Amino acid sequence: MKKLSTKIWLLIVLFLLVTIIFMYWFTDFLYEQLYVEDTEVSMVEIGEKLQTIYKGGKVTEDLIQEIESYNAFSNINVFAVRNPRELSACVPFDIDYDTLIGVDERQLLLEGKSITKIGYEERFERQIISVILPFTDQNRLEGILYLYYPLAKISELANKEVLLLLGGALIFSLLIGFFVYKGIRRIMRPLNELQHAVEQMSKGDYGARVAVTSRDEIGTLSSAFNQMAQSIQQEDEAQKVFLATISHELRTPISYVKGYSETIQNGFIEGAERDEALQLITREANRMERLTNELLQLARTNQELDTIEFDPIVLAETIRDALSLLEYQAAVKHITFHTELDEELIVLGDEEKLKQIFINLIENAIRYSNEHSRVLIVTTQASDAAQITVQDYGIGIPEQDLPHITERFYRVNKARSRVDGGSGLGLSIVEQLIKLHNGKLVITSELEKGTCVHITLPLMEEL
Structure with a gap:
């Protein structure tokens, strides 16, 4: 299995190869566009200027010599001939006259247009660009003006700077490779x-x-x-x-x-x-x-968070059902229930789970209340929520224990809880069930004065 650093290196190498291919193509493009085309344009311009010397009629020796005198101060070779075959005596390479001026080329010359040809010449070991312009008189081709120039190679254009360029590229590549290596190591660390x-x-x-x-x-x-x-x-x-x-x-x-x-x-x-x-x-x-x-x-x-189904529940009825199940436990300790229930409060929830919440809380209130005491259950509406309060007047909870009483297996009085059967899971279950109903649980208490449990549940209209 290849490491990520190896993959990054391969990606960089791929980018370098693409860059080299692009630079090769781009260099060839510049050679063709900037050098070859510029040479062609210059030769055509020179040829058109020399063409103006011809005034019509036969191409005379004086005209030929006058035009060829241009060779003395130009790097472009210029020849004027009456017949293309005469070029063999002028240029230092063989010319295929049939391809030089065929039927199509002759027609272009008769129309006064120039012809450009580019081909490789072994004698010069480079490409030759040539331009042919006509000498025409009364729709007759009296002669031609022939210009040619050996194109320089790309390496010759750079000349001695090629070694400097290659050396600089090598040094640059090594520096880039070093910093890329360091960068990859830093990224990979x-x-x-x-x-x-x-x-x-x-x-x-x-x-x-x-x-x-x-x-x-x-x-x-x-x-x-x-x-x-x-x-x-x-x-x-x-x-x-x-x-x-x-x-x-x-x-x-x-x-x-x-x-x-x-x-x-x-x-x-x-x-x-x-x-x-x-x-x-x-x-x-x-x-x-x-x-x-x-x-x-x-x-x-x-x-059950994603599977529970909520139904409209009359809160007062559910609380009364829970109280009826706990009447015997309360009677054993001579504890009485006092209720103030709002009959209009309707919440969306699971009836059995809501009943389990109230049974747990009221049972705790009974368990930790003194005999001949009372438990108060009140429901009110606050904004768009139902407020349920379960208040007992029993032993209370120490302040340092309040933040932990909903934790699993947490007991305030371990010995007392174990004797009466408490497991320390009741309030943890209550808290989860209340969260399941998008509600909130707040417990306040004071030692020897009792504990008050506040529950907030969204009303049906809110959901």
Whole structure:
């Protein structure tokens, strides 16, 4: 598998090859356009000026000598002849007269037009450009004016500067190659670090991080990787804590159930003590069942965000249903419910999940209230939302514990919670269910004075 740096190098080489091909084509284009065409135009201009010397009639020797005298001070060779075959005595190379002036060329000359020809001449080892102009009189071709010039090669145009040009190009290429190499190494360094960090993470080292040294795309990628790695690390640590907590939560009831069941099975306890042991086994089994159900509820809540279907729910009726299920628990502690419910409040939601929210909160209020106390449940409308308040007058929550009470397995009073069956998952489930309904949860509390839970749910019209 090719490295990215190798691919970049190959891309640069490809660009250089394309550049060389373009420069070759462009140089040839300049040679043709600037040099050859300029030479042709100059020869035609000279020929047309010399053509004006001819006044008609036969082409005389005096005219030929006058025109050829131009050769003395020009680098363009000029000859005037009556017949094209006479050129063999003038030019130092062979001429194919049939192709020089054919039928088409003769017609052009009779029309007073010039003819330009370019061909390679072995004797000169270069191309020859020639221009032919007519001497015409009364629609007769009396003679021709022949100009030719050996075209210089491109290498001759550059002359001695070619070596300087090639040397400069070589030095320039080496410098460019050096700086490109350094640039690629600098660009690839954070990518190499990122690759190394990814390999570390794939081996389970979630503490891997990369340095963010720029604000470009690579810097953004490095920053995004660090954020992702931090999230994965936190999730991994949370998962480890979660599994450890579950193991701890299950270990105690399992040890109770196992120990007492073995004791009963071996006949070590009988009578009233046996009944107490059976009650303890039943209590711990119920606690394990509750913990398992709550864990399943947490897992389902995380997956139900896109599948839950909302229906119009009369808030007061749902709260009354929850209260009816908790009347016995409240009666055991002689706790009374006081309600102030707005019958007009309608929200969109899942009735069972909303009922579960209220059961959890009211059950907590009962559990942590003193006997002969009361629980207040109030619903009001605030702007386009429904406000639900569950107020108890019990033991309260310490201020330092308030930010953590919705965390999984968090307990304010661990000993008390374990005795009465609390798992530390209830408020975590409540918070997730409220978020599922696009609502908000706020809890305030004061020690020995009670706890107040505020819930905000969008009304049906808002959704």
